[in-house]
Amino acid sequence: MTSSNQLSPEYVTVMIGAQLFGLPIARVQDVFVLSQMTRVPLAPDDIAGVINLRGRIVTAIDLRRRLGVSGETQRAQMAVGIESGGESYGLVIDAVGEVMKLSSETAEPVPVNLDERLKLVASGVHRLDDGLLVVLDVDRLLDLKISELAA
């Protein structure tokens, strides 16, 4: 996975709580504000609901819950749209930062003592001036096993 990151070294940064995360820009379709979300009864905890995004039904995943970040998700929700296996997903986050170029010089492997859930979905860590950025692997993030682990 690291190799593919080097191929697309641009990331969209997002905030969940106080933590900065990076998503490979190639995988990000769009960023949108969640409105008129329908929750799905009996769904796993980290499924925030489903919404209609320009005629497509998008499944919103609560990243805070999925990653096990403490605190409550804010009211005005933002989501990052991604596609996987022909389906549309929205990753619900607290705030969207910017598009950032990351050099391989700041890259670090995932620390061994990282939270289990985070370790499964993180493909690397970058040392930035104002903090650490965790690069997320989108496919692993959507893998159902993670939510089972979270449950």
Place this chain on the structure above:
Amino acid sequence: MDELLRDFLTETHESLDTVDSELVRFEQEPNNAEILANIFRLVHTIKGTCGFLNLPRLATLAHAAESLMGRFRDGMPVTQNAVSLILSTLDRIKEILDALERHQSEPSGTDDDLIARLDAMASATPQAAAQSSGTLAYQVLERPLKPGEATLGELERAFRETPGPAQPMPADSDKSAERQQDGKVVSQSIRVHVDTLEHLMTMVSELVLTRNQLMELARRQTETEFKVPLQRLSHVTAELQEGVMKTRMQPIGNAWQKLPRLVRDLSADLGKQIELEMHGAETELDRQVLDMIKDPLTHMVRNSADHGIEAPAERRAAGKPDRATIRLTARHEGGHIIIEVLDDGRGLDTRKIRARALSGRLASEAELEKMSDAQIQRFIFAAGMSTADTITSISGRGVGMDVVQSNIDQIGGTIDVKSVPGQGTVFTIKIPLTLAIVSALIVEAAGERFAIPQVAVMELVRVRGDGEHRVERIKDTPVLRLRNKLLPLVFLRKFLRLGEAAEQETETGFVVVTQVGPEFFGIVVDRVFHTEEIVVKPLASKLRHIHAFTGNTILGDGAVIMILDPNGIATAFGSVRAGVIGVETAAEAGPHAQDKNKTALLVFRAGSNAPRAVPLSLVTRLEEIDVSSIEMTGGRHVVQYRGHLMPLICPGDCVRVKESGSQPLLVFSDGDRSLALVVDQIVDIVEEEFEIEVSDGRPGILGSAIVKGEATDIVDVGHYLPLAYADWLGTSTPQRTRRHVLLVDDSAFFRNMLVPVLRAAGYAVTTASSGQEACDLIRSGRAFDLIVTDLQMPGMDGISLARVLRAESATAQTPLIALSAMTTPDMIERVRRAGFHDFVAKFDRQGLIAAIKEQADAIISQAA
């Protein structure tokens, strides 16, 4: 891939399928010049196109096959061998085509083997000199025509006049233009890529959504100039939707095209004679649905031929004709397509399925014992079941009906099987016409909206705490009284865990009466909106495990809502009614009851090791309940059962309710009362002729019989029915004068079955085994309040008996009730004219009791 080549491949595949089935037809009707001309033309076309596209291998093969067929035209007898040879040539052509599709060039290799055989066969007759050159006009027949044969000129004309493939040949434009000029067939259809249609369908779906959205907006405004154009838009959209749906419709015959060839080859391979009948091939259904059922159908036909149909010797031994039939039928039925696959083979072997289910750990011995044949037969849809002893190359290796079932499940269909040993099996598939757009009822629970597919909705009932319909509870189980039936209810709030636990069951709202299979239940919702055409969108893979939903959709106001799956909700009921295994009444369970001379006995043990038995027909259900659900009330064991408290009776002093685990019960129902006999173990169901020796007077025992070599007490259920209720209810029925009923039936079985029921209902019963015996009884001065008689009896039948009784002064006014297994309108009319007061179907015990009561009440009111 080259456009021309692709067109060629598509078209040739289609042509070959047609040739396949035409050849099979031709084999059966060798004198049908029209079929021959048609085949000839198709093969000729293939040959010609191959030459044009420079595919020498294909062209040579097609040429050789054509030559042989030319010989048929010249009058060579059509043998099975010859047809087989041509069919295998077609198979080779298909192989080459497949390779061509993959590599875009003809594979290397030689077809000399086939060509040599084809040539040998073509030159096998004396007229070998008349070698076909592959073109049509040059052939001269050098002998007089035999009767039934057509002249070459006629064949040539038939060839030219037979409608060609609807599309012009893939050739350069000059050539196709030429064809259109001299050919009389001008193309009425065009070939459109499936993707184009799919895209069109998606766009129409979106348009329907947008239309709904606009309508929703307009609904909120009372005065708007948009109303009229919106109406127009709505109509056009609806028509457009219908039109596009139509383009997706295809006759089901398309899915059947390969079957005649398949059955023919199977017949030859298996040494069986099988005729394939196809009815309703023109029935249309959605392409997507068609694709999904194509393989299951092929598989089922294959199965029928391989497992279902017996070898000719076996058929002869069973007194059946050598030639077996597999019949495919398709028809429309209320928004659904019903497809039946029927064979007149040996039927399913329930014993084997049972053994397989046991060895595959699909069910325990105890569970299996309680199942009816029909329930056991359903195991063939479970994974890993195959009842053929030997795995054949034809039906594969246990990949079977489970795959069929899951394919049909995926398109929201159902499959069912009925089988009569020795007579055959019929599979019935019910599938929706289309998957894309369905009509749905929009409901609300706890502020959230859901869609329920309209097909599952039977009716809506408003419930209120103080209204006519209200939710009642038996302990914690909510039910609704609906036309003298109890409808189990599920609160959508509670089922979907919406809102606060405390307010999950409200007393006001709507009950959506839903039917899934034979089961009815009610879904309680807060509000009901309207019915809307919704575009079903599949659930995201992350949500697909939630069985409560089948999909989701976007409503007119833009909101996404979940579509409820009535099947999923019904399975939730299953777990609520834990422990209930048998759901079918034993009397309806199978063909047992129809056998007049035999009696089916349910053998069980209770209290001691000595077997006991009751007539199976009296048992309403076999249940196994968790001991913890048994309660004690007033020194009695009771259990909650289908919305009622049911007393448990121990047949004999030494029978005890178990301390732990599960308790087997025999449930007997009489109207809405039920009682259960506590037994230790259910042993077997035995169907034989029994000599029942009369009881030695022990209470609750009718007598004893030798069942499977053991002396078995036959339990008198009639003894326990009133016993349970008299003291359980605390009100013994007032000892009004007991009505005396004469029951006339030649079958000991029915007399055994009905007497306890009638006694339990409070009647004194005398029986007669023939019409004559009944007359003798009456003439000897016995008086009866009511006479119930079977219609079909040897000697004096029911109708004759009625005439005699009407003529006797003692019985001229006595109410007469007829019993019959046949209830045709004609029969009912005859019965009325003979002077019967009522007519009851033979297995309808409740109906009989009701009819007797009605007649008895009529006597009272007449007397008053």
